[in-house]
Amino acid sequence: MSLSFKLYLITDRKAIPDQTLVLEEALNSGVKAVQLREKDLSGRELLHLGKKIRSLTRNHQAQFFFNERLDLALSTEADGIHCPEEGLPVAQIRERFPKVAIGKSVHSLRKALEAEKDGADFVTFSPIFSTPSKEGILEPQGLEQLALVASSLKIPVFALGGITPERAKECVKHGAHGVAVISAILKSNDVPRTVSQFEEALGGL
Amino acid sequence: MKRESPFLCVITDTTIQTRFSHLDLAKFAIRGGADMIQLREKKMKSGELLETASAIQKLCKEARVTFIVNDRVDIALLSGADGVHLGQEDLPIEYARKILGKGKTIGETAGSLEQAIQLEKEGADYIGFGHVFPTRSKDKPSPAKGVAELERISRSISIPVIAIGGISHANLPSLLVARPAGIAVIQAVCGKDNPEEATRELKSLLMGDTSNLSIAQREVSP
Known part of the structure; x- marks a missing residue:
């Protein structure tokens, strides 16, 4: 699978009241990949x-990933699944579903190498910078560690955690294929402008 | 006419007790003679949940016991379980069927005859009906449905009906007149000092034997 996106937008319905509208605005602005990550919804709500997000992303020729739940990824005809570090094992999914795109969250070089070996198509490496959602849970990895992971893997590495358009540029300089963001876009006062700033920093969307 | 006795499904639960893991409980239940194990776990990370499910599946396969995963169709699929048990908030049956295929068992909980009929139409392989008796396993403010309603539903649909909810060693005999295809328990096994013996005694009761019953089994405080 060749990854056709550099900006990976992750959902968080708790960040904003009407997330779907912002998602649509981001897709209208050119975002090419969305990951649905909502922790405390029932299967039916998910x-x-x-x-809804599948139909939005399809209309915009954007890719759609489901976090954690393979059954929901299949049920919603998602392009792929994104596995949390302690989620379903990538190798088992890969073996059973050769065509499903698989992203994997990692927080160390060891886990990143393991994900690549298991057949992941890309990883998100986090947190690069300190971020409110992971405050006190995980120490920031920093750009040097990002550079180490990116240079050790053949598959694309997305930097995640506290990413802004300015920092995205730094991440790319340190070997990231792209960046994954939540609040930078969901909480932006001007979504089209933020997206175009990312586009410039990343050399594409 | 000889009629088969109802089968016994033990639902593993680590919220009403913490001494035994899901795998422990499955082992005890299998040794005690359970016909079906249902893994019900809402909080575990997916990776660990799949490991647990795969371990229980292996045990069940060796013992020729049916293994069902609650809610998570993907865990059922990847662990090789015999099927999935869905609640009203989980994936609808048609989606689970697409993922698991025709060969697997899909059950869903119904709280009324109308729901049971609807679920049979949607392709459920069995219905869990309850709660038959008052229960403390879940926060269920609705009144118990009772044995008469269980009997009515068992007669009205053609797929198996499994009675669930508040079933104990003491009230199980009173349930048998309704002729459910099976019964499912949580507290009556997981909440006992000796889950294996508790399973064995339930199994005896289902076969109509009350001679070796020791209801003296102490309940574990939650």
Whole structure:
């Protein structure tokens, strides 16, 4: 699978009241990949939300990834699944579903190498910078560690955690294929402008 | 006419007790003679959940016991379980069927005859009906449905009906007149000092034997 996106937008319905509208605005602005990550919804609620985002992403020729739940990824015809570090094992999914795109969250070089070996198509490496969502849980990895991971892997590495358009440029300089963001876009006062800033920093979307 | 006795499904639970893991409980239940194990776990990370499910599946396969995963169709698929048990908040049956295929068992909980009929139409392989008796396993403010309603539903649909909810060694005999295809328990096994013996005694009761019953089994405080 060749990854046709550099900016990976992750959902968080708790960040903003009407997330779907912002997602649509981001897609209208050119975002090419969305990951649905909502922790505390039931299977049926995830199905409804997933179908909605599937249809939005399809209309914009954008890719759609489902976090953690393979059954929901299949049920919503997602392009792929994104596995948390302690999620379903990549190798088992790969073996059973050769065509499903698989992203994997990693927080260390060891886990990044393991993900690549298991057949992941890309990893998100985090947190690069300190971020409110991971405050006190994980120490920031920093750009040097990002450079080490990116140079050790053949598959694309996305920098995640506290990413802004300015920092995205630094991440790319340190070997990142792209960046994954939540609040930088969801909480932006001017989504089209933020997206175009990322586009410039990343050399594409 | 000889009629088969109802089968016994033990649902593993690590919220009402913490001494035994899901795998422990599955082992005990299998040794005690359970016909079906259902893994019900809402909080575990997917990776660990799949490991647990795969370990239980292996045990069940060796013992020729049916293994069902609650809610998570993907865990059922990847662990090689015999099927999945869905609640009203989980994936609808048609989606689970697409993922698991025709060969697997899909059950869903119904709280009324109308729901049971609807689920049979949607392609459920069995219905869990309850709660038959008052229960403390879940926060269920609705009144118990009772044995008469269980009997009515068992007669009204053609797929197996499994009675669930508040079933104990003491009230199980009173349930048998309704002729459910099976019964499912949590507290009556997981909440006991000796889950294996508790399973064995439930199994005896289902076969109509009350001679070796020791209801003296102490319950574990939650």
